[in-house]
Amino acid sequence: MKKTKSATRMILFVAILLCLPAAGRAATSCGDMASLTLPDTTITSAQLVTPGGFASPAGPRGARGADRFKDLPAFCRIAATLKPTSDSDIRIEVWLPASGWNGKFQAVGNGGWAGEISYTALADAVRQGYATVSTDTGHMGNRGSFALGHPEKLIDFGHRSEHDMTVQAKAMIKAFYGTGPKISYWNGCSTGGRQALQEAQKYPMDFDGIIAGAAANPRTHLSTWQLWIAQAVLANPASYIPKSKYPVIHKAVLDACDALDGIKDGLINNPTRCHFNPSVLLCKGEDAPTCLTAPQVEAATKMMTAPKNPRTGAEIFPTYQPGAELGWAVIAGGPEPLVYATDQYRYVVFQDPNWDWKTLNFDSDVALADKVDAGTINATDPNLKEFQAHDGKLFMYHGWSDPNVAPLASVNYYNSVLETMGGPAKTMSWIRLFMEPGMGHCEGGEGPDTFDKMAVIEQWVEKGVAPERIVASHNTNGVVDRTRPLCPYPQVATYKGAGSTDEANNFACANEK
Numbered sequence: 001m002k003k004t005k006s007a008t009r010m011i012l013f014v015a016i017l018l019c020l021p022a023a024g025r026a027a028t029s030c031g032d033m034a035s036l037t038l039p040d041t042t043i044t045s046a047q048l049v050t051p052g053g054f055a056s057p058a059g060p061r062g063a064r065g066a067d068r069f070k071d072l073p074a075f076c077r078i079a080a081t082l083k084p085t086s087d088s089d090i091r092i093e094v095w096l097p098a099s100g101w102n103g104k105f106q107a108v109g110n111g112g113w114a115g116e117i118s119y120t121a122l123a124d125a126v127r128q129g130y131a132t133v134s135t136d137t138g139h140m141g142n143r144g145s146f147a148l149g150h151p152e153k154l155i156d157f158g159h160r161s162e163h164d165m166t167v168q169a170k171a172m173i174k175a176f177y178g179t180g181p182k183i184s185y186w187n188g189c190s191t192g193g194r195q196a197l198q199e200a201q202k203y204p205m206d207f208d209g210i211i212a213g214a215a216a217n218p219r220t221h222l223s224t225w226q227l228w229i230a231q232a233v234l235a236n237p238a239s240y241i242p243k244s245k246y247p248v249i250h251k252a253v254l255d256a257c258d259a260l261d262g263i264k265d266g267l268i269n270n271p272t273r274c275h276f277n278p279s280v281l282l283c284k285g286e287d288a289p290t291c292l293t294a295p296q297v298e299a300a301t302k303m304m305t306a307p308k309n310p311r312t313g314a315e316i317f318p319t320y321q322p323g324a325e326l327g328w329a330v331i332a333g334g335p336e337p338l339v340y341a342t343d344q345y346r347y348v349v350f351q352d353p354n355w356d357w358k359t360l361n362f363d364s365d366v367a368l369a370d371k372v373d374a375g376t377i378n379a380t381d382p383n384l385k386e387f388q389a390h391d392g393k394l395f396m397y398h399g400w401s402d403p404n405v406a407p408l409a410s411v412n413y414y415n416s417v418l419e420t421m422g423g424p425a426k427t428m429s430w431i432r433l434f435m436e437p438g439m440g441h442c443e444g445g446e447g448p449d450t451f452d453k454m455a456v457i458e459q460w461v462e463k464g465v466a467p468e469r470i471v472a473s474h475n476t477n478g479v480v481d482r483t484r485p486l487c488p489y490p491q492v493a494t495y496k497g498a499g500s501t502d503e504a505n506n507f508a509c510a511n512e513k
Contacts (some may be wrong), residue, residue, distance in 0.1 A: 003062070003163055003269070003302050006467065007186055009014060013386065014351075016467055023329040026076065026096070026098065026177055026178075027176065027177055027178030027179075028175065028176055028178075030046055030047060030048040030076035030077075030078075030096075030098070030176075031046060031047070031048070031264075032046075033046035033076065033078055033172065033175065033176060034046040035338065036171075036172065036175050036243050038080075038168050038172075040082055040083050040084050040164070041080050041081070041082050041083075042079060042081045042083075043078060043079070043080045043169050043294075043474065044079045044080060044281045045077075045078070045079045045402065046076065046077070046079075047076075047077055048074065048075075048076055048077075048098060049074060049075050049076075049077050050074055051057055051072065051073055051074050052071065052072060053054075053072075053074075054072050054077075054123070055069070056069055056089045057117075057119055057121070058146060064379065065428070067074035067121055068120045068123045068124065068226070069119075071127070071294065072123055072127060073097060073098070073099075073100065073126065073127065073214070074097075074098035074099070075095045075096055075097050075098055075126050075482050076095070076096040076097075076098060076176060077093065077094075077095055078093065078094040078095075078096070078172060079091070079092070079093050080092050080094070080162070080168065080172075082164050082165065083169060084156075084160060084164055085156075086152075087150055087152040087153060088138055088152055088153065088156050088158055088160075089138060089139070089153075090135055090137065090138040090160075090161045090164065090165065091117065091135065091136045091138075091140075092117075092133055092134065092135045092136075092161075092168070092169070093117050093119075093133065094131070094132070094133045094164040094168075094169045094173075095122050095125070095126045095131070095261075096126075096131045096172070096173065096176050096177070097126055097129055097130075097131065100129055101130075101131060101177060102128070102130060102181060103127035103132065103179075103182045104129075104130055104131070104181050104183045104184070104185065105131050105132070105133075105169065105170065105173060105181035105183070105184040105185065106125040106128075106130040106131070106132045106184075106185045106186075106189060106191065106454070107111070107132065107133050107134070107162070107165070107166055107169065107184070107185070107186050107187070107207070107364035108121035108122060108125060108132060108133070108134050108185055108186075108187050108264075109121070109135075109162075109186070109187065109188020109189065109190075109191060109192020109195045109196065110136075110137060110188070110190075110191045110192055110195065111146050111189075111191050111192065112142045112190070112191055113139075113140075113142045113143055113146075113157070113191075113340060114135075114136055114137035114139075114142065114157065114191060115136055115137070115139055115141040115142045115143070115146075116126070116138050116140070116142065117134045117136055118134040118143075118192075119134070119136070119414065121134060121187070122134050124330065125187070128454065130185075131169070131177075131181060133165050133166070133169035134165075135161045135162065135165040136161075137156060137157045137161040137162070138153050138156030138157055138161045139153055139157065140161075140194050141430075143339065143343055144339075144340070144343030144344060144346070144347045144348060145343065145347050145353070147348050147349045148345075148351055148353070149345045149351070154348065154376055154377075154413070155376055157168050157208040157377070158198070158322065158376035158377040159195070159198040159199075159202055159203075159376070159377075159379075160377065162195050162198065162199060162203075163202070163203045163206060165200070165429070166184075166199075166203070166206045166207075167206075168472070170184070175420040183208050183209070183461060183462065184206065184207045184208050184209075185207060185208065185209045185210070185211070185457060185461075186199050186206070186207045186210045186211060186212075186456075187211045187454065187456070187457075188211065188212065188213065189211075189212075189213030189214050189391055189442040190213070190214050190215075190216050190404065190441065190442055191216050192213070192215065192378070193212040193213045193214050193215030193217065193396075193410075194212075194215045194216045194217040194219065194379050196210045196211060196212035196213075196215065196360070196394075197212055197215055197217055197379035197413070198379040198460060199487050200384055200387045200392065200394055201381040201383075201384065202380055204384070204386035204389075204390050204392060205386075205390055207392065208390075208391070208392055208393070209392065209393045209395070209451050209457040209458070209460065209461040210392065210393070210394050210395065210457075211363060211393060211395050211397075211454075211457055212395070212396045212397075212410075213396070213397050213398070213408055213442055213453075214397070214398045214399065214402055214405050214407075214410065214412070214441055214442050215396070215398075215405070215409065216404070216405050217379050217380070217409065217413065218373075218377075218378035218379070218380050218409075219344065219373070219377040219378055220349075220366070220369040220370055220373050220377070220378055221316050221317040221346035221366070221370075221378075222317060222318050222341075222342065222405060222406075222409065223340065223341040223345065223369075224317060224341075224360070224362065224365075224366050224369065225306075225307055225316065225317035225318075225319065225406060226331050226337060226340070226341035227276060227341050227345070227357055227360050227434075228302070228316070228317075228319075228362070228494045229302075229303055229319075229331045229332050229337075230331070230336075230337035230338070230341070230357060231357075231358065231360070232298075232302035232303055232330070232332075233299045233303065233332040233334070234298045234332070234334045234336070234337060235303075235358050236295065238293070238295040238296075239295045239296060239298065239299040240296075240299075240334060241292070241296050241299060241300060241328070241332065242290060242456070243329050243333060244258050244329075245289065245292065245296075245326050246326050246328055246329070247325075247326065248277065248281065248289070248290055248291075249292075249300065250323075250325035250326050251280065251324070252276070252278075252280060252281055253268070253274070253276050253322045253323060253325060254266065254268070254323075254328045256274065256276050257271070257273070257274035257276060257322055257323075258323075260273050260274060261492070261494070261495070262495055263356060263495050263501050265501045265502075266438075266446055267323070267437045267438045267446065267447050268321075268322055268323040268347045268400065268437060268438075269345075269437050269492050269493065270400075270437075270492050270512060271321035271322045271323050271400050271437075272321070272408075273320075273512075274322040276304065276322075277301075278292060278297050278300035278301050279297050279301070281297065281300075282297050283292065286425050303319065303320060303321055303328065303332060304319060304322070305319060306318050306319040306406075306503065307319070307362060308362075308388075309362060309363050310362055311363045311364070312363075316366060317363065317406060317409065318406040318407070318408035318409055318412065319406050320399050320403070320406060320408055321401070321406070321408070322404065323400060323401045323437075323438065324400075324403050324440075326401075326403075326445075326446075327401065327402075327403025327404075327440055327445070328403060329403075330403040330404050330441075331403065337357050341357075342355075342357050344369070345357070345360065345369065347373060348369075348372060348373070348377075349368060349369045349372050351363070380413065380416075382413070382416040382417045382420040382421070383409075383420055383421075384417060384420075384421060384431070385421070387430075388421065388430055391430070393430050393431075393457060393460045393461050393466075393496040394430065394431040394432075394459050395432060395434075395453070395456060395460065395467065396410055396413075396431070396432065396433040396434070397410075397433070397434045397435075397436060397453070397486075398410040398411075398433070398434075398435055398436065399435075399436045399438070399439025399440050399441065399442070399443075399445060399447070399449065400435055400436060400437050400438065400439065400447070401437075401438050401439055401445045401446070401447065402439070402440055402441045403440060403441060404440075404441040405441065407435065410433060410435075411433065411435070411489065414431070414433040417431060418431075419492055428466065428488070429466060432466065432467060432488045432489075433488065433489040434467070434470060434486045434487065434488060434489065435486075435489050436448070436449060436472065436486055437484075437493075438474075446474070447472075447474060447484070448474040448482055448484040448486075449468050449472060449474060449475050450472055450473045450474070451471065451472040451473070451486070467488065468488065468509070469485045469486070469487060469509050470485065470486040471483055471484075471485055471486075471504045472486050472504075473485060481502065483502070483503060483504040484504050484507060485504050485507050485509055487509035487510075487511070490508045490511060490512075491510055491511055492509070492510070492512055493507040493508070493509060493510075494507060494509070494510045494512075495507055496508060
């Protein structure tokens with residue numbers, strides 16, 4: 001009987017593994033992991049995936065990252081279900097390099113309401129030699145309807161699933177390799193950034209290094225802001241701003257503020273210094289593609305103004321920063337509000353699928369949302385003494401042009417930690433924030449958005465080298481066309497006065513005068 005190509009490849013692969021020294025391969029077989037017994041855990045499968053043998057899972061996110069699976073090394077793929085409560089149903093996947101494990105662990109975060117395993121993030125981690133894990137956070141589907149009548153599932157989504165998957169993944173790593181990870185990292189953006197902050201606040205011993213990108217936090221106030229935008233732009237058809245006008249608004253913003261940092265490069269280095277009034281675009285006659293009608297000016301002004309409690313005047317959540325206009329469609333594109341926001345109020349706060357977003361009260365309803373949440377999803381505790389005592393490192397980053405999560409949300413949390421923990425002198429050794437001009441949500445946008453985040457946190461945790469200056473790149477059609485340093489907040493990249501503004505070497509990190 002002829003051997004198939006896949007069978008031959010498997011035989012060769014196993015032979016190679018048997019020739020490796022003990023330190024280069026697992027202490028037990030992948031198949032044997034299926035019989036491992038762990039608390040509140042059922043291992044549903046454990047199988048060895050050959051090099052390049054992982055097929056892209058079904059679903060839009062899996063398909064979108066299909067190319068990331070082509071060059072994966074061999075790994076042990078373990079699927080398990082965790083049930084810390086009778087109403088819990090937390091799926092996790094643990095991927096363990098079959099050989100060449102770097103001795104470290106990297107847990108990866110989610111986006112939106114989660115509801116699925118983050119396969120592309122797992123692939124990125126295992127390719128770098130990490131043992132890695134992801135969870136669907138206890139439900140299937142990227143909507144908030146799972147929370148209706150299921151308070152335990154909401155807790156699973158809020159923070160418990162991430163902690164429990166971490167505990168069980170570390171146990172599986174030890175069982176597979178004969179030793180646990182020497183260093184543990186969390187890597188997440190958006191919801192994954194909020195999860196990162198929950199880990200630092202609630203489970204400070206889980207990780208040695210945490211990457212918190214564009215944290216969607218605090219979730220109740222983020223959702224309120226997103227509905228503020230919806231009420232400003234979508235409630236009245238006359239207020240709607242068509243996407244075709246976004247470039248017009250964006251150009252006007254750049255014309256007003258691009259040169260504030262001394263150079264015109266299509267980026268606003270520090271948007272908080274930009275004070276743009278949309279009224280400069282008011283149509284002088286009939287509506288036209290190059291101007292805004294009076295209702296559109298009013299809507300744009302609201303979009304660029306942080307929502308406040310109508311009774312107390314307290315800011316509920318920050319808003320878009322100047323420069324984000326090309327991404328406004330994420331929240332303001334219509335015809336309905338962002339479902340992440342409406343789901344928060346329909347299924348969590350009011351537990352009424354028919355709740356009308358146009359009725360949101362920006363005083364009493366926001367207070368109710370906070371009361372219902374009670375720290376379940378929101379990660380706002382600035383007291384990170386236990387994480388600091390654990391010698392943990394927290395690396396935060398956020399794009400100034402983020403259209404999904406107002407970037408000052410990260411600045412606000414960072415400043416609250418500094419105020420609580422004794423100021424910059426006592427915190428710079430373990431927490432830093434990097435703001436990225438022109439970057440969108442987690443990635444993309446007109447500004448340099450690409451850099452090796454794991455290399456940054458590894459240097460900090462493993463070698464004690466805190467990030468002082470990170471060189472990020474921007475590319476068009478796969479070709480790098482700009483590099484620029486990212487600086488620890490509140491420093492900014494300052495042009496030295498000579499050389500190309502597209503080269504990072506011509507900029508230095510400094511505090512603004």
